[in-house]
Amino acid sequence: MNIDSIQNGVVLDHIQAGKSMDIYKYLHLDRLDCSVAIIKNVRSGRMGKKDIIKIDTPLELDLDVLGYIDANITVNVIRDGVRVEKTHLELPQKLVNIIRCKNPRCITVAEPQLDAVFLLGDPARHTYRCAYCDTAKDRKR
Amino acid sequence: MPRNIIDVVDLTVEEIDELIATAEDIIQNPAKYQEACRHRQLATLFFEPSTRTRLSFESAMLALGGSVLGFSEANSSSTAKGETVGDTVHTVSCYADIIAMRHPKEGAPYAAAQFSEAPIINAGDGGHNHPTQTLTDLLTIHREKGRLNGFTVGFCGDLKFGRTVHSLVNALSRYDGIRFVLVSPAELKLPRYVKEEALKKRNLPYVQTTDLDSVMPELDLLYMTRVQKERFFNEEDYLRLKDSYILTPEKLERAKADLSILHPLPRVNEIAVAVDKDPRAAYWKQVKNGKFIRMALILKLLDIHV
Numbered sequence: 001m002n003i004d005s006i007q008n009g010v011v012l013d014h015i016q017a018g019k020s021m022d023i024y025k026y027l028h029l030d031r032l033d034c035s036v037a038i039i040k041n042v043r044s045g046r047m048g049k050k051d052i053i054k055i056d057t058p059l060e061l062d063l064d065v066l067g068y069i070d071a072n073i074t075v076n077v078i079r080d081g082v083r084v085e086k087t088h089l090e091l092p093q094k095l096v097n098i099i100r101c102k103n104p105r106c107i108t109v110a111e112p113q114l115d116a117v118f119l120l121g122d123p124a125r126h127t128y129r130c131a132y133c134d135t136a137k138d139r140k141r
Numbered sequence: 142m143p144r145n146i147i148d149v150v151d152l153t154v155e156e157i158d159e160l161i162a163t164a165e166d167i168i169q170n171p172a173k174y175q176e177a178c179r180h181r182q183l184a185t186l187f188f189e190p191s192t193r194t195r196l197s198f199e200s201a202m203l204a205l206g207g208s209v210l211g212f213s214e215a216n217s218s219s220t221a222k223g224e225t226v227g228d229t230v231h232t233v234s235c236y237a238d239i240i241a242m243r244h245p246k247e248g249a250p251y252a253a254a255q256f257s258e259a260p261i262i263n264a265g266d267g268g269h270n271h272p273t274q275t276l277t278d279l280l281t282i283h284r285e286k287g288r289l290n291g292f293t294v295g296f297c298g299d300l301k302f303g304r305t306v307h308s309l310v311n312a313l314s315r316y317d318g319i320r321f322v323l324v325s326p327a328e329l330k331l332p333r334y335v336k337e338e339a340l341k342k343r344n345l346p347y348v349q350t351t352d353l354d355s356v357m358p359e360l361d362l363l364y365m366t367r368v369q370k371e372r373f374f375n376e377e378d379y380l381r382l383k384d385s386y387i388l389t390p391e392k393l394e395r396a397k398a399d400l401s402i403l404h405p406l407p408r409v410n411e412i413a414v415a416v417d418k419d420p421r422a423a424y425w426k427q428v429k430n431g432k433f434i435r436m437a438l439i440l441k442l443l444d445i446h447v
Binding site: 103105106107108109110111113114121122129130131132133134135136 | 244334
């Protein structure tokens with residue numbers, strides 16, 4: 001299966017196999033007018049298999065969203081067909097309006113216009129805690 | 142940005158020691174403080190009913206020579222018209238120098254602090270936190286034991302929704318040599334995040350049990366709590382669990398002679414009235430201490446030195 005190389009844009013590599021649609025949704029890639037290729041279950045020496053997303057336009061990505069979904073993703077920026085930047089992600093310390101609190105007693109449920117803020121609690125377990133009510137949410141795996 | 146107290150751990154151990162020292166000085170020399178907050182106003186915004194906390198805040202501010210304004214139920218504020226917590230607090234912070242707020246929703250004071258021009262004190266948010274009760278508890282323990290370290294403390298009752306328990310466990314976990322005994326029905330155990338953050342992370346010794354009698358002889362402090370009807374979505378669960386633990390003079394026969402019994406009040410059935418006469422009962426002293434520690438906290442947040 002061949003997918004053409006892109007000239008100017010972003011390649012998200014080393015996505016855990018099966019997670020590419022989550023990323024497509026969280027990053028709102030459906031709103032883009034350019035070509036977006038989602039390549040699933042690509043063979044990988046390190047990971048066994050992985051997903052890749054190629055976005056055929058330069059754009060600013062929310063790295064917090066990506067880091068939250070999968071901190072092992074690498075973000076490659078392509079200009080004139082050449083990779084000019086490669087970023088390794090990490091778990092963000094703070095998430096704003098990426099996930100919502102599910103605690104029915106939390107003020108952010110009663111007043112959804114408030115920013116939903118989560119803070120990294122336990123990095124080993126990828127646990128985030130609602131800044132308002134402390135309810136823990138494990139990272140979606 | 143004003144200084145807010147949303148969680149007891151917003152205060153360092155040194156700051157808590159300082160507050161306890163100020164409260165002790167207020168108890169010894171009340172006249173020295175009676176004009177300290179002259180021309181200052183405290184707003185008490187109680188979106189949920191309260192007797193002790195609201196009145197102790199108001200009494201504290203009046204004893205400091207300040208004045209108070211506010212409301213004692215959500216229906217008498219614009220909340221009834223659908224106003225957000227942020228807008229209500231933003232409005233009130235234009236009229237008051239400091240705000241004490243209680244709200245049934247967890248995290249409401251954290252939300253309020255983002256919109257307030259005045260310091261916010263969390264006076265209880267749902268089943269989450271109640272830092273000024275914790276300061277009251279710490280002052281009481283300090284007055285009863287002469288120290289805040291080196292004892293075995295038992296928490297009994299509703300440890301799941303008991304916000305005073307969460308705050309006090311957090312606060313005590315920062316002192317040395319404390320062993321925690323957690324007594325509750327299986328359904329009302331201390332939440333995992335409190336255990337992980339306060340106890341496991343610091344490798345503090347704790348035991349969980351459903352049997353109060355078996356651990357009674359080990360305790361230096363017993364913190365009783367009420368099973369709170371207002372925290373249950375299902376009345377059937379409340380009725381099943383409400384009388385899980387009832388402290389009686391007979392149960393105290395096996396306790397240490399220098400045990401101190403605390404309770405944030407109000408109580409329903411969990412401490413028999415006969416226990417009030419036991420010299421180990423410290424909960425009425427706790428009520429008094431609540432006023433003095435809140436006086437100390439108001440002075441600190443308004444940066445007033447006497």
